[in-house]
Amino acid sequence: MATVIIPTPLRKFTNQTARVQIEAGTIGEVIDQITLDFPELKKHLLDQQGGIRSFVNIFAGDEDIRDLQKENTPVNNSTIISIVPAIAGGSF
Amino acid sequence: MIVVESGPLSEMKTHALNTFPDECCGFLYGIEQTGGNRVITKILEVNNSKTGDKKRRFEISGKDYMLAEKFALENDVLLLGIYHSHPNHPAIPSEHDRVAALPYFSYVILSVKPGKIDHIRSWQLNEESQFEEEVFSPAHLNQPI
Numbered sequence: 001m002a003t004v005i006i007p008t009p010l011r012k013f014t015n016q017t018a019r020v021q022i023e024a025g026t027i028g029e030v031i032d033q034i035t036l037d038f039p040e041l042k043k044h045l046l047d048q049q050g051g052i053r054s055f056v057n058i059f060a061g062d063e064d065i066r067d068l069q070k071e072n073t074p075v076n077n078s079t080i081i082s083i084v085p086a087i088a089g090g091s092f
Numbered sequence: 093m094i095v096v097e098s099g100p101l102s103e104m105k106t107h108a109l110n111t112f113p114d115e116c117c118g119f120l121y122g123i124e125q126t127g128g129n130r131v132i133t134k135i136l137e138v139n140n141s142k143t144g145d146k147k148r149r150f151e152i153s154g155k156d157y158m159l160a161e162k163f164a165l166e167n168d169v170l171l172l173g174i175y176h177s178h179p180n181h182p183a184i185p186s187e188h189d190r191v192a193a194l195p196y197f198s199y200v201i202l203s204v205k206p207g208k209i210d211h212i213r214s215w216q217l218n219e220e221s222q223f224e225e226e227v228f229s230p231a232h233l234n235q236p237i
Contacts, residue, residue, distance in 0.1 A: 044195075086151075088149070089150055089199075090148045
């Protein structure tokens, strides 16, 4: 099963679990399953059209899936998937 | 309440002054006490990866964020928030800060003027995704100098 690292701010939606094991073949399947297992994650990961929110980056290993095959990026038992919130801001 | 210990407070202020007039940014680590009070025991400076106007924008790369989470897991500390500076602006979060902000995190903002830290305030998102100020300690830094 692939391992998903949950970022600290979202752990209150995963019962404070930092690492979640998911049986899936692609990143898209991982997202589908994890939002089924932890429904409160959905609004933080997906936009209203069901796509990954622009403020959320998904990494497979060290690679941003936007540089791979996006939601179709394959995963296997050794894949470490990180949910990485975009951190940005500014004074005005 | 968020209490920043003297060591990380000093490092954060130095980072903001050395980065002026650009915005600096970094991570806050520490512990949560019963009742929700937070004590910041360590900071991690990171590069402002924003391309373009760093005088009024900051960005932390995905890779730096992953390293920050890894550091917390490996060192048994909590990643409690983000700090950044507002050069020549008050320590009040902007709309740019709000739209990208996350629940749970504390957002410490340092208002910097040439050669000095003017004041420091801290904010958290509420359930309506609006910022609310949290009590920052040491409190004498809350007000403009």
